[in-house]
Amino acid sequence: xxxxxxxxxxxxxxxxxxxxxxxxxxxxxxxxxxxxxxxxxxxxxxxxxxxxxxxxxxxxxxxxxxxxxxxxxxxxxxxxxxxxxxxxxxxxxxxxxxxxxxxxxxxxxxxx
Amino acid sequence: xxxxxxxxxxxxxxxxxxxxxxxxxxxxxxxxxxxxxxxxxxxxxxxxxxxxxxxxxxxxxxxxxxxxxxxxxxxxxxxxxxxxxxxxxxxxxxxxxxxxxxxxxxxxxxxxxxxx
Numbered sequence: 001x002x003x004x005x006x007x008x009x010x011x012x013x014x015x016x017x018x019x020x021x022x023x024x025x026x027x028x029x030x031x032x033x034x035x036x037x038x039x040x041x042x043x044x045x046x047x048x049x050x051x052x053x054x055x056x057x058x059x060x061x062x063x064x065x066x067x068x069x070x071x072x073x074x075x076x077x078x079x080x081x082x083x084x085x086x087x088x089x090x091x092x093x094x095x096x097x098x099x100x101x102x103x104x105x106x107x108x109x110x111x112x
Numbered sequence: 113x114x115x116x117x118x119x120x121x122x123x124x125x126x127x128x129x130x131x132x133x134x135x136x137x138x139x140x141x142x143x144x145x146x147x148x149x150x151x152x153x154x155x156x157x158x159x160x161x162x163x164x165x166x167x168x169x170x171x172x173x174x175x176x177x178x179x180x181x182x183x184x185x186x187x188x189x190x191x192x193x194x195x196x197x198x199x200x201x202x203x204x205x206x207x208x209x210x211x212x213x214x215x216x217x218x219x220x221x222x223x224x225x226x227x228x
Contacts, residue, residue, distance in 0.1 A: 044219055046219075088155060088156070097161055098144070099158055099161065100146070101158075104154070104155045
């Protein structure tokens with residue numbers, strides 16, 4: 001089992017819809033989680049970080065964390081074609097010098 | 113703030129040569145820098161962690177004699193791919209973390225290495 005798992009997709013949604021991206025993790029010791037967006041040929045850029053159970057909203061993005069279920073999600077409301085990218089979920093390994101462990105990424109395609 | 117640069121942004125070299133990639137934190141002091149490698153359609157894989165003034169810690173399976181990492185100052189880390197071969201062709205990305213900001217890593221723009 002991979003430490004951080006995501007569906008590779010591709011996930012296709014129409015413009016204006018809600019895109020839902022999911023991630024599970026295996027290390028219960030992880031306390032901090034991150035969502036990155038990566039366009040083709042570019043470096044990842046941080047979209048959201050979440051450390052506590054519940055929801056965290058930032059503009060059109062909402063991150064959700066459920067530590068009991070070891071589950072992290074990212075919702076993108078009013079999806080735009082410019083949101084088309086690969087979304088990477090990452091967990092921070094606090095007990096190993098703060099290494100980030102990435103999932104394999106979910107490719108999102110928003111159709112006009 | 114919190115800008116990380118990499119140089120070069122892309123490089124093409126012949127098999128057997130060595131290539132050096134620089135990672136700089138432009139507006140903060142990076143006590144820790146991380147080096148990642150990403151193959152096409154795959155996720156980022158951590159290669160090594162470097163702390164300023166000390167030896168890098170390599171992930172399992174990464175050859176430390178092939179991928180030389182130097183973190184000589186609080187704003188610069190270098191990755192040297194020695195005797196590069198075509199299978200080393202990849203996208204190399206660094207990230208930097210500043211003192212006291214344990215949860216934050218700032219990523220550089222990446223370096224595309226192609227070995228012929």
